[in-house]
Amino acid sequence: MSVLRDAAFRRLWAGTTISELGSSVASIATPLIAVQVLDASDFMVSLLTAAAWLPWLIVGLPAGALIDRITRRPVLLISDLAAAAVVISVPVAAAVGRLTIAQLLVVAMLLGTASVFFTVAWTAYLPAMFERDQLVTANSVLQGTASGTQVAGPALGGALVTAVSAVAGFVVDAVSFLVSAAFVWRIRRPERRPEVSRDAALGRDIAAGIRWLAQDRYLRNLAVHGATANLVLTGMNSLVVVxxxxxxxxxxxxxxxxxxxxxxxxxxxxxxxxxxxxxxxSAVAVIGSKSFAGLAALLVPLTTARAGLIAFVAGMAGVGFGVVAGNVLAGSFRQAYCPPELLGRVVTGMQFVNLGAIPLGAVLAGATATVFGTRTAMAIMAAGYALSGLILLLGPLRGRRELPGALVPAASPRA
Known part of the structure; x- marks a missing residue:
C-alpha cells in the first residue's frame, strides 16, 4: 500500500512540508537582514548559524529521553505553536525600529529548540505508522518535499526581500508554523504511550540511549562521520550568502x-x-552518496561571477544530491534498526553528536573567514568535507552491500 493512502501520514507530510517551506524562506531572509540591514560581519553571520544549532547540544539528549516517555503528537503541536510565537517577534521588532542582531541570535536559538523537539518527535512517530519495508518510501516522500521547499523557499525569500522587505520572510514563516499546527491537530491516529518505567530517572534513560549508540559499531561510525561532515559542511554553508x-x-x-x-x-x-x-x-548507496557530496563541494569555492556561477550550481547541487540520498537511507536504517523504546534517545544521541558539531563549524568558518578571507575559508571547509568520506569508506560498512537488518528489541546492541 502506498504511504500516501494513509490519512495520518498525509497530514504529517503536509504539516512538515508547509513548515519547512516557511523556514526555508526565513533561512535566506535571516542572513540577508544581517548583511544588508544590520551590516553584520562575516563572523556575526556565522554566529546566527551556530545559534540555530546550539540547542541540540543543550536540550537534545533530555528531549529524546522525554519523548520516549510520552506520546509524540502533542510535542509536534506545541513545537509548531511555540515556533510561530517566536518568529513573529522579528517583524514586530522591525516595525517599531528595534530589531538587532542580538534578537536574531535569540530567535535562532529558540527556533532551534522548537526544531529539536519537533524533529525527534516525528522521527520517533514514523516507525509507529509503517512497517520496516515502507520506512524508506515514507522518508523518501518527506525528504523529497523537504528538498522541494529548498527550491521554492530561497527563491520566494529572495523575491520577498527584493519586492517587500527583509522581514517579510519571517511573516511567511510564522504563518507556516500555524498551518503546520493545524494539520498536526487533525492527525487522529491513536498513539500508544511508550512503555517506559515511570521510576526510571531521566539521566538513566539518557545514559541508556548513549550506551546503545556507543556500543553499536554501525551507528557509532555513522555518528562520527555525521559530526565531522557537519562541522565543515555547515561551516561552508554559513558563509554562502556572505x-x-x-x-x-x-x-x-x-x-x-x-x-x-x-x-x-x-x-x-x-x-x-x-x-x-x-x-x-543500501550500504554501498550510503557510502557512495556521501562521498560524492564531498567531492562536489570542492567546486563551490571556485565560484566567480557570470559563467563562473556554474561551479556553484554544480557543486551545491551535487552536495544536495549526495546528502539527501544518504540521509534518506541512513535515517530509514536507524528507524528500523533501533528498538522502538530506545529510538527517541538514540536519535537525539546521534543528533547530539552530528548536529552538535554544527555550531562549532559555523564559528570556526567565521573566524577563518575573518583571518584569511571568505573564499579561502570556503575552500578549507570544502576540503575537510571531501576528506570526511574516508570515515565511511574505512568503517564497518566497507565491503557490505546492504545495511544491517532491523533489530528486535533486546537488552544490548550488537557490536
Missing amino acids: FLIRTVGLSSGGVGLLLAVTALGGVGAATAAPWLARRFG
Missing part, C-alpha cells in the same frame, strides 16, 4: 534564485534514494 553577495557580487534576488536552482539536486536525490538502494545495495 560569499555570494560580498565576494561574487550577486543581489539578494540573485542569491535566492541561485540557491533555489542548486536545491534541485536534493529533490532528485529523494526520488532516487530507493532506486540506488535496490540497484547498488
Whole structure:
C-alpha cells in the first residue's frame, strides 16, 4: 500500500512540508537582514548559524529521553505553536525600529529548540505508522518535499526581500508554523504511550540511549562521520550568502534564485534514494552518496561571477544530491534498526553528536573567514568535507552491500 493512502501520514507530510517551506524562506531572509540591514560581519553571520544549532547540544539528549516517555503528537503541536510565537517577534521588532542582531541570535536559538523537539518527535512517530519495508518510501516522500521547499523557499525569500522587505520572510514563516499546527491537530491516529518505567530517572534513560549508540559499531561510525561532515559542511554553508553577495557580487534576488536552482539536486536525490538502494545495495548507496557530496563541494569555492556561477550550481547541487540520498537511507536504517523504546534517545544521541558539531563549524568558518578571507575559508571547509568520506569508506560498512537488518528489541546492541 502506498504511504500516501494513509490519512495520518498525509497530514504529517503536509504539516512538515508547509513548515519547512516557511523556514526555508526565513533561512535566506535571516542572513540577508544581517548583511544588508544590520551590516553584520562575516563572523556575526556565522554566529546566527551556530545559534540555530546550539540547542541540540543543550536540550537534545533530555528531549529524546522525554519523548520516549510520552506520546509524540502533542510535542509536534506545541513545537509548531511555540515556533510561530517566536518568529513573529522579528517583524514586530522591525516595525517599531528595534530589531538587532542580538534578537536574531535569540530567535535562532529558540527556533532551534522548537526544531529539536519537533524533529525527534516525528522521527520517533514514523516507525509507529509503517512497517520496516515502507520506512524508506515514507522518508523518501518527506525528504523529497523537504528538498522541494529548498527550491521554492530561497527563491520566494529572495523575491520577498527584493519586492517587500527583509522581514517579510519571517511573516511567511510564522504563518507556516500555524498551518503546520493545524494539520498536526487533525492527525487522529491513536498513539500508544511508550512503555517506559515511570521510576526510571531521566539521566538513566539518557545514559541508556548513549550506551546503545556507543556500543553499536554501525551507528557509532555513522555518528562520527555525521559530526565531522557537519562541522565543515555547515561551516561552508554559513558563509554562502556572505560569499555570494560580498565576494561574487550577486543581489539578494540573485542569491535566492541561485540557491533555489542548486536545491534541485536534493529533490532528485529523494526520488532516487530507493532506486540506488535496490540497484547498488543500501550500504554501498550510503557510502557512495556521501562521498560524492564531498567531492562536489570542492567546486563551490571556485565560484566567480557570470559563467563562473556554474561551479556553484554544480557543486551545491551535487552536495544536495549526495546528502539527501544518504540521509534518506541512513535515517530509514536507524528507524528500523533501533528498538522502538530506545529510538527517541538514540536519535537525539546521534543528533547530539552530528548536529552538535554544527555550531562549532559555523564559528570556526567565521573566524577563518575573518583571518584569511571568505573564499579561502570556503575552500578549507570544502576540503575537510571531501576528506570526511574516508570515515565511511574505512568503517564497518566497507565491503557490505546492504545495511544491517532491523533489530528486535533486546537488552544490548550488537557490536
